[in-house]
Amino acid sequence: MADTTGVSSSGSEGVYFDNLKAAPQIKAALWSVWILFLLAGLVGMGQRMFYGHLPAGYGSYVPWGLWIALYFHGVGMAGGVFALAALGHLLDLPGFQHRSFIRLAIILSFAAMLPALLGVFLDMGHMELAYRVLTSPNFTSMMAFNAWMYNAFIVIAAVCWYLSYKEKTEWLKPFLVAGVFFCAIIPSQSGAFFGVVGAKESWNSAILPILFLVSAITSGAALLLLVKTLIGPSKKSADGMKDEYGYHQVLKNLRIVVIGGMAAYFILEWAEFSISYWNPGGHSGSLDLILFGPYWWVFWIVHLILGGVLPLLLLISKREGLWAIGASLVAVMFVSVRLNVLIPGQAVSELSGLQEAFQHPRLTYIYNATAMEYFIGLFMVALGMAIFYVGRRVNLAATKWFQ
Amino acid sequence: MNRREFVRAGALVGVSALASASVVIKDRIITSDKDTTGKETARNLKIRAVEKASENEDILIRMQRDLARAMAKPVESRRWIMVIDQRKCVGCSACTIGCVAENKLPPGVVYRPVISEESGQYPNTKLVFTPRPCMQCSKPPCVPVCPVKATWKRPDGVVAIDYDACIGCRYCIAACPYGARTSDFGEYYSKGTAFGAGEAKENPLVGSSPYEEKPNFEYGKSWSRANHGSPMGNARKCHFCLHRLEAGQLPTCVTTCIGRATYFGDANDPDSLVVEMVAKNNVRALLPHKETEPNVFYI
Secondary structure, eight states, rough: OBOSSSOOOHHHHHHHHHHHOOOOOHHHHHHHHHHHHHHHHHHHHHHHHHHHHOOOOOOOOOOOOOOHHHHHHHHHHHHHHHHHHHHHHHHHHHTTTTHHHHHHHHHHHHHHHHHHHHHHHHHHHOOGGGHHHHHOOTTHHHHHHHHHHHHHHHHHHHHHHHHBBBBSSSSSHHHHHHHHHHHHHHHHHHHHHHHHOOOOOTTTTHHHHHHHHHHHHHHOOOOHHHHHHHSSSOOHHHHOOTTTHHHHHHHHHHHHHHHHHHHHHHHHHHHHHHHHOOOOOOOOHHHHHHHHHTTIIIIIIIEEEIIHHHHHHHHHHSOOHHHHHHHHHHHHTTTHHHHHHHHHHHOOSTTTTHHHHHTTSSSSHHHHOOOHHHHHHHHHHHHHHHHHHHHHHHHHHHHHOOO | OOHHHHHHHHHHHHHHHHOOOOOHHHHHHOOOOOOOSSSGGGOHHHHHHHHOTTTTOHHHHHHHHHHHHHHHGGGGGEEEEEEEEETTTOOOOHHHHHHHHHHTTTTOSSOEEEEEEEEEEETEEEEEEEEEEEEOOOOHHHHHHHHTTTTTEOOOEEEETTTTTTOOOOHHHHTTOOOOEEEEEOOOOTTTOBOGGGGGGGSSOOOGGGGSSSBBOOOSOOOOOGGOTTTTTTTEOTTTTTTHHHHHHHHHHHHOOOOOOOOETTTTTTTTTHHHHHHHHHBSSSSGGOOOOSSSEEO
């Protein structure tokens, strides 16, 4: 139902996904997690504000740590979430065709991207000069190019959000296509961000942008699946009625994307590792670090078992509740993918003996994230949850306002 | 999607792609010169220029004459290079310490560490020392990755940093294969140490000692660390002591080298000692496969 102004009315179809709510128990659990993360996060923010970078574990030989991994994970998920929702809408897939679903995905996308940008902001030596990336950009730098792309994406996503309320517009789909274009660029750019660094042997690979793109789609699908499972109607209540909004069909589609994305990611990862490991000219030191270094467990346990095998088993089951657990494992554990690119890539010196030449804790190739870094990581998650919560309320308020 | 929507989508994507490509191409092709060039960049350092050459003179004297000659030319006519004779280097690290003192480097920041490598088996062992300043590469990988154009290649070949523009993202640090850039995280030598006598012994210093707040004079400017001032929070690196060159002094690492193993001068001057050293010896560069074309050579 639409009025003469071309603005969507309050028809239940139009706001179905705006109105979805989590079950009381889930709501209570989410509030508890949020408060816990926020409190820990505020401790970290306080440390960062009062002591600068001094409590951080990164240094000059491993200049980027946990926040940068979370940043790339966040922007990747933001791109993945938007791309999947937009593509589903453009292809008219069951459940995806509702505009309220687009709005949900846009809010979720912002909830992933904005905390990610906070992470890289806090990582800077001069946060007060961050604006210079936009006012004096050097587009030969992938970092400046990235920053502009994020802003362009945010603008396009905001326009899509606004247009989603306009029933008769013929601009929503064109903007969704443009958004998908940026979503394809953003995660692959993140891979190129590392790939262009010829100084780091393990980064300088053309497969990295593809790996980042696949992991963005996979983790984005997992995040959407998780959120929709948490805030959607239970399988039990839906069994008795027709799934007229395609809600459960969306879950099934997302589950397939997650499983397919994981399979694609592991195949690509195998391709990368096999070339590097069987290279007769000597295999990469970074790969040794990933597989057998002090953080071997990040690859074998966090990435392979908790982020791969276990979610795969949960996702192939028929119980939607288990899908949520599987999806949350993928969404969280895929940060190990970023860490496994980021840290081992930096932890190998091109000049042997450099670490011993001048000794200082910030001049080592060993990186351990500190409590402050973990706390701020939790703050980023809490901020994302808050943005999602507030964003959904804005969605509802806007729906009423546009009526 | 109907035809009109399809055309609009194509236009949006096309314009976005075109705009993205054009800004990248523009920055790749057009490189604006941040430095002053021409006559006013020449320096008349008379004192050193009039000193006569004498037999068995210290090579520092000759290099200072070379320096005065080079500084008399406009900046774009000079090309600074460094030659390090590893056969003469004893690994004393005087250059490292001299550099720390000259540039008032805080803990964790180093411009010229000396790498020690031991080879062979006892008793036939050998120690080789490799001082590693910034290579001032002709194709510096640190420059194009800077998101705000805060680092660039000067006309005289030195890769400089504008501390006022640097946002401290550390991308340049990751991009340097030599590890020649370090980040100033704002550490102090005296922080946490006890000071004074009596009760003061029990009270570790909270901030820094006054001497650590003194400004340094890199790039010919006074940089104070007070209130998180740059270069705190910035990437830092060796700049061949540009501020000393302007005053007719050789880089600190050259003058403090007890074995006279470090040579410095203008590669465009055929009469300079560095050119002679490069011509007479088989010089090598570090990590040549990285294709950065370093301007520091090793004998």
